Amino acid sequence: MDVRADPTRQLVRLRGRSYVAFVFSPVVPIVDWLAEIDATLARSPGYFVGKPIVLDLAAVDLSAPAIAHLLGSLEERSIRVLGIEGVDEERLTTSMPPLLTGGRACVITRNEPAQKPEPEAKAKPTSLLLENPVRSGQSVVFTEGDVTVLGSVGSGAEIVAGGSIHIYGTLRGRAMAGVNGNSSARIYCQKIEAELLAIDGYYQTAEEIDPSLRNRPAQAWLHGDTMKITPLN
Amino acid sequence: MAKVLVVTSGKGGVGKTTSTAALGAALAQTGESVVVVDFDVGLRNLDLVMGAERRVVFDLINVVQGVAKLPQALIRDKRLENLWLLPASQTRDKDALTDEGVGRIIEELKTKFDWILCDSPAGIERGATLAMRYADEAVIVTNPEVSSVRDSDRIIGMLDSKTVKAEKGERVTKHVLITRYDAGRAARGEMLSIDDILEILATPLLGIIPESQDVLRASNVGSPVTLNNASCAPARAYMDAARRLMGQEIAMVVPAERKGLMNRLLGRRAA
Numbered sequence: 001m002d003v004r005a006d007p008t009r010q011l012v013r014l015r016g017r018s019y020v021a022f023v024f025s026p027v028v029p030i031v032d033w034l035a036e037i038d039a040t041l042a043r044s045p046g047y048f049v050g051k052p053i054v055l056d057l058a059a060v061d062l063s064a065p066a067i068a069h070l071l072g073s074l075e076e077r078s079i080r081v082l083g084i085e086g087v088d089e090e091r092l093t094t095s096m097p098p099l100l101t102g103g104r105a106c107v108i109t110r111n112e113p114a115q116k117p118e119p120e121a122k123a124k125p126t127s128l129l130l131e132n133p134v135r136s137g138q139s140v141v142f143t144e145g146d147v148t149v150l151g152s153v154g155s156g157a158e159i160v161a162g163g164s165i166h167i168y169g170t171l172r173g174r175a176m177a178g179v180n181g182n183s184s185a186r187i188y189c190q191k192i193e194a195e196l197l198a199i200d201g202y203y204q205t206a207e208e209i210d211p212s213l214r215n216r217p218a219q220a221w222l223h224g225d226t227m228k229i230t231p232l233n
Numbered sequence: 234m235a236k237v238l239v240v241t242s243g244k245g246g247v248g249k250t251t252s253t254a255a256l257g258a259a260l261a262q263t264g265e266s267v268v269v270v271d272f273d274v275g276l277r278n279l280d281l282v283m284g285a286e287r288r289v290v291f292d293l294i295n296v297v298q299g300v301a302k303l304p305q306a307l308i309r310d311k312r313l314e315n316l317w318l319l320p321a322s323q324t325r326d327k328d329a330l331t332d333e334g335v336g337r338i339i340e341e342l343k344t345k346f347d348w349i350l351c352d353s354p355a356g357i358e359r360g361a362t363l364a365m366r367y368a369d370e371a372v373i374v375t376n377p378e379v380s381s382v383r384d385s386d387r388i389i390g391m392l393d394s395k396t397v398k399a400e401k402g403e404r405v406t407k408h409v410l411i412t413r414y415d416a417g418r419a420a421r422g423e424m425l426s427i428d429d430i431l432e433i434l435a436t437p438l439l440g441i442i443p444e445s446q447d448v449l450r451a452s453n454v455g456s457p458v459t460l461n462n463a464s465c466a467p468a469r470a471y472m473d474a475a476r477r478l479m480g481q482e483i484a485m486v487v488p489a490e491r492k493g494l495m496n497r498l499l500g501r502r503a504a
Contacts, residue, residue, distance in 0.1 A: 132393070134390075135386045135387060135393070136383050136384070136386035136390065137357075137386075137387040137390055137391075138390050154387075154433065155386070156383055156386070157386075157390075170433075172433070
Protein backbone atom coordinates (compact mmCIF):
# COMPACT_ATOMS: atom_id res chain seq x y z
CA MET A 1 0.00 0.00 0.00
CA ASP A 2 1.61 3.21 -1.08
CA VAL A 3 0.66 6.66 0.06
CA ARG A 4 2.30 9.48 -1.83
CA ALA A 5 1.76 13.21 -1.84
CA ASP A 6 3.82 16.03 -3.20
CA PRO A 7 4.72 18.71 -0.74
CA THR A 8 2.31 21.60 -1.31
CA ARG A 9 4.14 24.11 0.82
CA GLN A 10 7.53 24.40 2.30
CA LEU A 11 6.17 24.15 5.83
CA VAL A 12 4.45 20.78 5.56
CA ARG A 13 6.63 17.90 4.42
CA LEU A 14 4.82 14.76 3.52
CA ARG A 15 6.71 11.53 3.12
CA GLY A 16 5.70 8.27 1.55
CA ARG A 17 5.93 5.00 3.47
CA SER A 18 4.70 1.54 2.54
CA TYR A 19 3.41 -1.24 4.77
CA VAL A 20 2.46 -4.78 3.99
CA ALA A 21 -1.25 -5.18 4.76
CA PHE A 22 -3.20 -8.38 5.36
CA VAL A 23 -6.07 -8.66 2.92
CA PHE A 24 -9.25 -10.29 4.23
CA SER A 25 -11.47 -11.65 1.47
CA PRO A 26 -14.73 -12.73 3.09
CA VAL A 27 -16.84 -15.38 1.32
CA VAL A 28 -20.43 -16.40 1.93
CA PRO A 29 -21.62 -17.61 4.33
CA ILE A 30 -19.97 -14.82 6.34
CA VAL A 31 -20.63 -16.68 9.62
CA ASP A 32 -18.42 -19.60 8.54
CA TRP A 33 -15.74 -17.22 7.34
CA LEU A 34 -15.77 -15.49 10.73
CA ALA A 35 -15.41 -18.91 12.37
CA GLU A 36 -12.19 -19.39 10.34
CA ILE A 37 -10.87 -16.08 11.66
CA ASP A 38 -11.74 -17.20 15.20
CA ALA A 39 -9.79 -20.45 14.68
CA THR A 40 -6.71 -18.49 13.57
CA LEU A 41 -7.02 -16.24 16.62
CA ALA A 42 -7.34 -19.27 18.91
CA ARG A 43 -4.05 -20.67 17.56
CA SER A 44 -2.17 -17.39 17.91
CA PRO A 45 -3.97 -14.73 19.89
CA GLY A 46 -2.96 -11.22 19.01
CA TYR A 47 -1.75 -12.32 15.57
CA PHE A 48 -3.49 -9.40 13.87
CA VAL A 49 -2.73 -6.81 16.55
CA GLY A 50 -0.95 -3.79 15.11
CA LYS A 51 -1.08 -5.15 11.55
CA PRO A 52 -2.74 -3.14 8.77
CA ILE A 53 -5.84 -5.00 7.54
CA VAL A 54 -7.61 -4.40 4.24
CA LEU A 55 -11.04 -5.85 3.53
CA ASP A 56 -11.54 -7.10 -0.05
CA LEU A 57 -15.25 -7.42 -0.75
CA ALA A 58 -14.98 -8.38 -4.45
CA ALA A 59 -16.10 -11.98 -3.80
CA VAL A 60 -19.27 -10.98 -1.98
CA ASP A 61 -22.18 -8.66 -2.73
CA LEU A 62 -22.94 -6.81 0.49
CA SER A 63 -25.26 -3.88 1.18
CA ALA A 64 -24.13 -0.91 3.26
CA PRO A 65 -25.75 -2.22 6.50
CA ALA A 66 -24.21 -5.66 5.87
CA ILE A 67 -20.76 -4.08 5.45
CA ALA A 68 -21.30 -2.14 8.67
CA HIS A 69 -22.30 -5.34 10.45
CA LEU A 70 -19.19 -7.16 9.16
CA LEU A 71 -16.93 -4.31 10.29
CA GLY A 72 -18.60 -4.46 13.71
CA SER A 73 -18.01 -8.21 13.94
CA LEU A 74 -14.30 -7.72 13.15
CA GLU A 75 -14.08 -4.87 15.65
CA GLU A 76 -15.41 -7.26 18.33
CA ARG A 77 -12.39 -9.48 17.59
CA SER A 78 -10.06 -6.50 17.99
CA ILE A 79 -9.44 -6.39 14.23
CA ARG A 80 -9.44 -2.85 12.94
CA VAL A 81 -9.82 -2.37 9.20
CA LEU A 82 -7.65 0.23 7.50
CA GLY A 83 -9.34 0.31 4.14
CA ILE A 84 -11.85 -1.46 1.89
CA GLU A 85 -11.34 -2.79 -1.63
CA GLY A 86 -13.51 -4.22 -4.39
CA VAL A 87 -16.76 -2.42 -3.64
CA ASP A 88 -18.68 0.53 -5.08
CA GLU A 89 -17.91 3.74 -3.29
CA GLU A 90 -21.58 4.64 -2.79
CA ARG A 91 -22.08 1.64 -0.53
CA LEU A 92 -19.58 3.02 1.98
CA THR A 93 -20.65 5.57 4.58
CA THR A 94 -18.34 8.26 5.90
CA SER A 95 -17.87 6.44 9.20
CA MET A 96 -16.40 3.45 7.37
CA PRO A 97 -12.73 3.02 6.36
CA PRO A 98 -11.90 4.60 2.94
CA LEU A 99 -11.97 2.81 -0.40
CA LEU A 100 -8.52 1.74 -1.58
CA THR A 101 -7.26 0.89 -5.06
CA GLY A 102 -3.95 -0.03 -6.69
CA GLY A 103 -2.80 -2.59 -4.10
CA ARG A 104 -0.11 -5.06 -5.23
CA ALA A 105 0.03 -8.66 -4.07
CA CYS A 106 3.09 -9.76 -2.12
CA VAL A 107 4.20 -12.68 0.01
CA ILE A 108 3.63 -12.31 3.72
CA THR A 109 6.38 -13.67 5.89
CA ARG A 110 4.66 -15.18 8.86
CA ASN A 111 6.41 -15.39 12.20
CA GLU A 112 3.99 -17.34 14.30
CA PRO A 113 5.58 -19.37 17.09
CA ALA A 114 4.10 -22.52 15.58
CA GLN A 115 6.26 -22.01 12.46
CA LYS A 116 9.56 -21.81 14.35
CA PRO A 117 10.77 -25.47 14.44
CA GLU A 118 10.98 -25.54 10.64
CA PRO A 119 14.26 -23.65 9.99
CA GLU A 120 15.90 -25.37 13.00
CA ALA A 121 15.32 -28.85 11.71
CA LYS A 122 17.88 -28.76 8.90
CA ALA A 123 21.46 -28.21 10.21
CA LYS A 124 21.85 -30.25 13.43
CA PRO A 125 24.44 -33.04 13.20
CA THR A 126 23.26 -36.42 14.42
CA SER A 127 26.61 -37.90 15.39
CA LEU A 128 29.63 -36.80 17.41
CA LEU A 129 33.19 -37.96 16.70
CA LEU A 130 35.86 -37.71 19.42
CA GLU A 131 39.38 -38.25 18.12
CA ASN A 132 41.15 -38.09 21.48
CA PRO A 133 40.84 -40.32 24.53
CA VAL A 134 38.11 -39.31 26.98
CA ARG A 135 39.92 -38.79 30.27
CA SER A 136 38.85 -39.53 33.82
CA GLY A 137 36.46 -36.87 35.08
CA GLN A 138 35.33 -35.78 31.63
CA SER A 139 31.69 -36.07 30.71
CA VAL A 140 30.54 -36.07 27.11
CA VAL A 141 26.81 -35.54 26.68
CA PHE A 142 25.32 -35.72 23.19
CA THR A 143 21.60 -36.34 23.24
CA GLU A 144 21.08 -35.74 19.49
CA GLY A 145 22.50 -39.06 18.30
CA ASP A 146 25.49 -41.43 18.21
CA VAL A 147 28.88 -40.87 19.81
CA THR A 148 32.05 -42.39 18.34
CA VAL A 149 35.31 -42.36 20.34
CA LEU A 150 38.53 -43.28 18.53
CA GLY A 151 40.55 -43.58 21.77
CA SER A 152 39.74 -45.05 25.14
CA VAL A 153 37.25 -43.88 27.75
CA GLY A 154 39.05 -43.66 31.08
CA SER A 155 37.92 -44.91 34.45
CA GLY A 156 35.73 -42.18 35.93
CA ALA A 157 34.82 -40.70 32.56
CA GLU A 158 31.33 -40.89 31.09
CA ILE A 159 29.68 -40.79 27.68
CA VAL A 160 25.97 -40.00 27.44
CA ALA A 161 24.36 -40.40 24.01
CA GLY A 162 20.85 -40.17 22.62
CA GLY A 163 21.79 -42.89 20.12
CA SER A 164 24.43 -45.63 20.14
CA ILE A 165 27.99 -45.40 21.49
CA HIS A 166 30.99 -46.73 19.54
CA ILE A 167 34.37 -46.93 21.29
CA TYR A 168 37.41 -48.03 19.32
CA GLY A 169 39.60 -48.19 22.44
CA THR A 170 39.01 -49.61 25.89
CA LEU A 171 35.85 -48.63 27.74
CA ARG A 172 36.84 -48.26 31.41
CA GLY A 173 34.33 -45.62 32.39
CA ARG A 174 30.56 -45.31 32.05
CA ALA A 175 28.59 -45.45 28.83
CA MET A 176 24.91 -44.49 28.71
CA ALA A 177 23.20 -44.91 25.36
CA GLY A 178 19.64 -44.18 24.21
CA VAL A 179 19.02 -41.67 26.99
CA ASN A 180 16.02 -40.16 25.22
CA GLY A 181 14.12 -43.43 25.41
CA ASN A 182 15.77 -45.08 22.41
CA SER A 183 15.73 -48.75 23.39
CA SER A 184 17.30 -49.88 20.10
CA ALA A 185 20.53 -47.97 20.89
CA ARG A 186 23.61 -50.13 21.49
CA ILE A 187 27.06 -49.80 23.01
CA TYR A 188 30.06 -51.18 21.13
CA CYS A 189 33.64 -51.23 22.38
CA GLN A 190 36.97 -52.74 21.40
CA LYS A 191 37.73 -53.79 24.98
CA ILE A 192 35.20 -53.90 27.76
CA GLU A 193 36.25 -52.95 31.28
CA ALA A 194 33.27 -50.68 31.87
CA GLU A 195 32.25 -49.36 35.26
CA LEU A 196 28.65 -49.06 34.14
CA LEU A 197 26.63 -49.65 30.98
CA ALA A 198 23.15 -48.23 30.47
CA ILE A 199 20.67 -48.26 27.61
CA ASP A 200 17.40 -46.36 27.86
CA GLY A 201 17.62 -46.35 31.66
CA TYR A 202 18.38 -50.07 32.09
CA TYR A 203 21.85 -50.45 33.54
CA GLN A 204 24.47 -52.95 34.67
CA THR A 205 27.44 -52.22 36.89
CA ALA A 206 30.93 -53.69 36.52
CA GLU A 207 30.10 -56.32 39.12
CA GLU A 208 27.25 -57.73 37.04
CA ILE A 209 29.19 -57.93 33.80
CA ASP A 210 30.37 -61.46 33.06
CA PRO A 211 34.12 -61.58 33.86
CA SER A 212 34.74 -63.81 30.83
CA LEU A 213 33.85 -60.84 28.59
CA ARG A 214 36.46 -58.56 30.15
CA ASN A 215 39.17 -57.22 27.88
CA ARG A 216 37.37 -58.41 24.74
CA PRO A 217 35.44 -56.62 21.99
CA ALA A 218 31.82 -56.57 23.05
CA GLN A 219 28.44 -55.03 22.45
CA ALA A 220 25.54 -54.33 24.73
CA TRP A 221 21.90 -54.10 23.71
CA LEU A 222 18.43 -54.33 25.14
CA HIS A 223 16.33 -57.44 24.75
CA GLY A 224 12.96 -56.46 26.16
CA ASP A 225 13.90 -55.13 29.56
CA THR A 226 17.10 -57.12 30.06
CA MET A 227 20.51 -55.96 28.95
CA LYS A 228 22.53 -58.41 26.89
CA ILE A 229 26.30 -58.17 26.58
CA THR A 230 27.93 -60.39 24.02
CA PRO A 231 31.38 -60.66 22.44
CA LEU A 232 31.73 -59.05 19.03
CA ASN A 233 33.75 -61.85 17.47
CA MET B 234 63.73 -20.28 24.15
CA ALA B 235 62.66 -20.84 27.75
CA LYS B 236 60.49 -23.84 28.50
CA VAL B 237 57.82 -23.89 31.19
CA LEU B 238 57.35 -27.40 32.54
CA VAL B 239 54.80 -28.41 35.14
CA VAL B 240 55.34 -31.46 37.32
CA THR B 241 51.89 -32.68 38.27
CA SER B 242 49.91 -35.81 39.20
CA GLY B 243 46.51 -35.18 40.74
CA LYS B 244 47.20 -37.61 43.55
CA GLY B 245 49.36 -36.66 46.51
CA GLY B 246 52.46 -38.46 47.74
CA VAL B 247 53.49 -39.91 44.38
CA GLY B 248 56.76 -37.96 44.17
CA LYS B 249 56.05 -34.63 42.44
CA THR B 250 58.32 -32.58 44.69
CA THR B 251 61.11 -35.18 44.70
CA SER B 252 60.89 -35.40 40.91
CA THR B 253 60.85 -31.62 40.46
CA ALA B 254 64.01 -31.29 42.55
CA ALA B 255 65.73 -34.25 40.87
CA LEU B 256 64.84 -33.21 37.30
CA GLY B 257 65.70 -29.56 38.04
CA ALA B 258 69.09 -30.51 39.42
CA ALA B 259 69.71 -33.00 36.59
CA LEU B 260 68.96 -30.31 33.96
CA ALA B 261 71.21 -27.86 35.81
CA GLN B 262 73.98 -30.49 35.97
CA THR B 263 74.01 -30.54 32.16
CA GLY B 264 74.65 -26.79 32.16
CA GLU B 265 71.13 -25.42 31.60
CA SER B 266 69.91 -22.57 33.79
CA VAL B 267 66.98 -23.79 35.83
CA VAL B 268 64.48 -22.42 38.32
CA VAL B 269 62.19 -24.67 40.35
CA VAL B 270 58.98 -22.95 41.49
CA ASP B 271 56.95 -24.27 44.42
CA PHE B 272 53.20 -23.82 43.80
CA ASP B 273 52.16 -25.72 46.93
CA VAL B 274 51.23 -22.54 48.82
CA GLY B 275 50.53 -23.33 52.47
CA LEU B 276 52.17 -26.78 52.35
CA ARG B 277 55.53 -25.99 50.88
CA ASN B 278 58.10 -28.78 50.71
CA LEU B 279 60.35 -28.03 47.77
CA ASP B 280 62.56 -25.77 49.92
CA LEU B 281 63.22 -28.72 52.26
CA VAL B 282 64.02 -31.16 49.46
CA MET B 283 66.33 -28.54 47.91
CA GLY B 284 67.94 -27.85 51.30
CA ALA B 285 67.14 -24.13 51.14
CA GLU B 286 64.58 -23.88 53.95
CA ARG B 287 66.81 -21.72 56.15
CA ARG B 288 67.41 -19.13 53.46
CA VAL B 289 63.81 -18.25 52.55
CA VAL B 290 63.09 -14.51 52.94
CA PHE B 291 60.51 -13.65 50.30
CA ASP B 292 58.26 -16.08 48.47
CA LEU B 293 55.99 -16.57 45.45
CA ILE B 294 53.01 -14.83 47.10
CA ASN B 295 55.11 -11.79 48.02
CA VAL B 296 56.07 -11.48 44.36
CA VAL B 297 52.49 -12.09 43.13
CA GLN B 298 51.27 -9.31 45.44
CA GLY B 299 54.09 -6.96 44.53
CA VAL B 300 55.56 -6.87 48.07
CA ALA B 301 58.91 -8.12 46.79
CA LYS B 302 60.69 -8.13 43.45
CA LEU B 303 61.41 -11.44 41.76
CA PRO B 304 65.24 -11.34 42.25
CA GLN B 305 64.70 -10.84 45.99
CA ALA B 306 62.67 -14.05 46.25
CA LEU B 307 64.91 -16.29 44.11
CA ILE B 308 67.31 -18.50 46.08
CA ARG B 309 70.45 -19.79 44.39
CA ASP B 310 71.43 -23.39 45.08
CA LYS B 311 74.66 -23.78 47.06
CA ARG B 312 75.90 -26.72 44.97
CA LEU B 313 74.94 -25.61 41.46
CA GLU B 314 75.20 -21.96 40.54
CA ASN B 315 72.73 -22.26 37.64
CA LEU B 316 69.96 -23.83 39.79
CA TRP B 317 67.49 -21.55 41.55
CA LEU B 318 64.43 -21.94 43.77
CA LEU B 319 61.33 -19.76 44.03
CA PRO B 320 59.72 -20.93 47.27
CA ALA B 321 56.03 -20.95 48.16
CA SER B 322 54.55 -19.21 51.17
CA GLN B 323 53.80 -21.42 54.16
CA THR B 324 51.56 -18.92 55.94
CA ARG B 325 49.09 -18.31 53.12
CA ASP B 326 46.85 -20.56 51.06
CA LYS B 327 46.21 -21.14 47.36
CA ASP B 328 43.58 -18.37 47.13
CA ALA B 329 46.43 -15.87 47.40
CA LEU B 330 47.53 -16.91 43.89
CA THR B 331 46.06 -14.97 40.98
CA ASP B 332 46.04 -15.85 37.30
CA GLU B 333 47.57 -12.51 36.23
CA GLY B 334 50.15 -12.60 39.03
CA VAL B 335 51.34 -16.08 38.09
CA GLY B 336 51.37 -15.15 34.39
CA ARG B 337 53.49 -12.09 35.11
CA ILE B 338 56.02 -14.08 37.16
CA ILE B 339 56.30 -16.83 34.54
CA GLU B 340 56.91 -14.21 31.84
CA GLU B 341 59.67 -12.63 33.93
CA LEU B 342 61.25 -16.01 34.72
CA LYS B 343 61.26 -16.84 31.00
CA THR B 344 63.65 -13.94 30.38
CA LYS B 345 66.14 -15.27 32.96
CA PHE B 346 66.14 -19.08 32.68
CA ASP B 347 66.19 -21.94 30.15
CA TRP B 348 63.85 -24.10 32.21
CA ILE B 349 61.06 -23.15 34.58
CA LEU B 350 59.90 -26.21 36.55
CA CYS B 351 56.60 -25.71 38.35
CA ASP B 352 56.01 -28.08 41.26
CA SER B 353 52.23 -28.51 41.34
CA PRO B 354 50.31 -29.22 44.53
CA ALA B 355 48.13 -32.33 44.66
CA GLY B 356 44.47 -32.00 43.71
CA ILE B 357 42.68 -30.32 40.85
CA GLU B 358 41.91 -27.00 42.52
CA ARG B 359 43.28 -23.51 42.15
CA GLY B 360 46.90 -24.30 43.08
CA ALA B 361 47.15 -27.19 40.62
CA THR B 362 45.33 -25.40 37.79
CA LEU B 363 47.50 -22.28 38.16
CA ALA B 364 50.68 -24.36 38.27
CA MET B 365 49.79 -25.91 34.88
CA ARG B 366 48.16 -22.75 33.44
CA TYR B 367 51.19 -21.41 31.53
CA ALA B 368 52.99 -24.71 30.89
CA ASP B 369 54.53 -25.67 27.53
CA GLU B 370 55.27 -29.19 28.73
CA ALA B 371 54.03 -31.41 31.51
CA VAL B 372 55.53 -34.28 33.43
CA ILE B 373 52.78 -36.43 34.91
CA VAL B 374 54.16 -38.34 37.87
CA THR B 375 52.43 -41.70 38.32
CA ASN B 376 52.87 -44.63 40.68
CA PRO B 377 52.12 -48.10 39.33
CA GLU B 378 48.75 -48.40 41.05
CA VAL B 379 45.17 -47.84 39.88
CA SER B 380 44.27 -44.79 41.98
CA SER B 381 47.36 -42.89 40.91
CA VAL B 382 46.86 -43.79 37.25
CA ARG B 383 43.21 -42.72 37.27
CA ASP B 384 44.10 -39.38 38.88
CA SER B 385 46.82 -38.89 36.29
CA ASP B 386 44.27 -39.53 33.55
CA ARG B 387 42.10 -36.80 35.04
CA ILE B 388 45.04 -34.38 35.15
CA ILE B 389 45.90 -35.12 31.51
CA GLY B 390 42.32 -34.19 30.62
CA MET B 391 42.78 -30.88 32.42
CA LEU B 392 46.13 -30.23 30.69
CA ASP B 393 44.25 -30.63 27.40
CA SER B 394 41.52 -28.17 28.37
CA LYS B 395 42.48 -25.71 31.11
CA THR B 396 45.93 -24.48 30.04
CA VAL B 397 46.62 -21.33 28.03
CA LYS B 398 48.07 -23.50 25.26
CA ALA B 399 44.92 -25.65 25.10
CA GLU B 400 42.72 -22.56 25.01
CA LYS B 401 44.74 -21.28 22.03
CA GLY B 402 44.13 -24.61 20.28
CA GLU B 403 47.70 -25.81 20.81
CA ARG B 404 48.85 -28.79 22.84
CA VAL B 405 50.89 -29.09 26.00
CA THR B 406 53.61 -31.70 25.37
CA LYS B 407 52.96 -34.42 27.93
CA HIS B 408 55.27 -37.05 29.44
CA VAL B 409 54.54 -39.79 31.93
CA LEU B 410 57.14 -40.36 34.65
CA ILE B 411 56.58 -43.59 36.57
CA THR B 412 58.01 -43.40 40.06
CA ARG B 413 58.34 -45.90 42.94
CA TYR B 414 58.52 -48.77 40.48
CA ASP B 415 59.26 -52.02 42.28
CA ALA B 416 60.52 -54.64 39.83
CA GLY B 417 59.93 -57.52 42.24
CA ARG B 418 56.32 -56.61 42.92
CA ALA B 419 55.72 -55.93 39.22
CA ALA B 420 57.03 -59.41 38.38
CA ARG B 421 54.65 -60.94 40.90
CA GLY B 422 51.74 -59.03 39.38
CA GLU B 423 51.20 -56.96 42.53
CA MET B 424 51.48 -53.69 40.62
CA LEU B 425 50.20 -52.34 37.33
CA SER B 426 52.66 -53.11 34.57
CA ILE B 427 54.36 -50.36 32.56
CA ASP B 428 52.38 -51.42 29.49
CA ASP B 429 49.07 -51.19 31.37
CA ILE B 430 49.88 -47.70 32.63
CA LEU B 431 50.89 -46.44 29.19
CA GLU B 432 47.86 -48.07 27.59
CA ILE B 433 45.52 -46.34 30.03
CA LEU B 434 47.21 -42.94 29.86
CA ALA B 435 47.96 -43.01 26.10
CA THR B 436 50.89 -40.66 26.72
CA PRO B 437 54.63 -41.13 25.95
CA LEU B 438 56.92 -42.39 28.72
CA LEU B 439 59.66 -40.10 30.03
CA GLY B 440 61.27 -42.50 32.46
CA ILE B 441 60.88 -45.17 35.13
CA ILE B 442 62.27 -44.35 38.56
CA PRO B 443 62.82 -47.45 40.71
CA GLU B 444 61.64 -47.55 44.33
CA SER B 445 64.79 -46.92 46.36
CA GLN B 446 66.03 -45.95 49.79
CA ASP B 447 68.38 -43.52 48.05
CA VAL B 448 65.45 -41.21 47.26
CA LEU B 449 64.37 -41.00 50.91
CA ARG B 450 67.94 -40.58 52.08
CA ALA B 451 68.50 -37.66 49.70
CA SER B 452 65.25 -35.93 50.76
CA ASN B 453 66.23 -36.24 54.41
CA VAL B 454 69.53 -34.44 53.88
CA GLY B 455 67.86 -31.76 51.74
CA SER B 456 69.43 -32.66 48.44
CA PRO B 457 67.99 -33.64 45.06
CA VAL B 458 68.80 -37.31 44.54
CA THR B 459 70.79 -36.59 41.37
CA LEU B 460 73.14 -34.38 43.41
CA ASN B 461 73.29 -36.49 46.54
CA ASN B 462 74.40 -39.72 44.92
CA ALA B 463 74.67 -39.42 41.15
CA SER B 464 75.53 -43.08 40.65
CA CYS B 465 72.52 -44.67 42.35
CA ALA B 466 69.75 -46.20 40.21
CA PRO B 467 67.06 -43.52 40.75
CA ALA B 468 69.60 -40.73 40.12
CA ARG B 469 70.59 -42.32 36.82
CA ALA B 470 66.94 -42.76 35.85
CA TYR B 471 66.24 -39.06 36.59
CA MET B 472 69.35 -38.06 34.66
CA ASP B 473 68.14 -40.03 31.63
CA ALA B 474 64.67 -38.48 31.96
CA ALA B 475 66.19 -34.98 32.02
CA ARG B 476 68.19 -35.74 28.86
CA ARG B 477 65.01 -36.97 27.15
CA LEU B 478 63.35 -33.68 28.10
CA MET B 479 66.21 -31.92 26.32
CA GLY B 480 65.39 -33.93 23.22
CA GLN B 481 68.12 -36.57 23.39
CA GLU B 482 67.33 -40.13 22.37
CA ILE B 483 68.12 -42.45 25.26
CA ALA B 484 67.08 -46.09 25.40
CA MET B 485 64.48 -46.84 28.07
CA VAL B 486 65.63 -49.20 30.81
CA VAL B 487 62.96 -51.05 32.75
CA PRO B 488 64.39 -51.61 36.24
CA ALA B 489 64.96 -55.33 36.71
CA GLU B 490 64.70 -57.39 39.84
CA ARG B 491 68.02 -57.74 41.61
CA LYS B 492 67.72 -61.46 42.36
CA GLY B 493 68.63 -62.43 38.84
CA LEU B 494 68.82 -65.56 36.79
CA MET B 495 68.99 -68.19 39.51
CA ASN B 496 65.78 -67.00 41.10
CA ARG B 497 63.92 -66.96 37.80
CA LEU B 498 65.04 -70.46 36.95
CA LEU B 499 63.94 -71.74 40.32
CA GLY B 500 60.66 -69.92 40.04
CA ARG B 501 59.97 -71.54 36.70
CA ARG B 502 60.76 -75.03 37.88
CA ALA B 503 58.44 -74.71 40.86
CA ALA B 504 55.58 -73.66 38.62
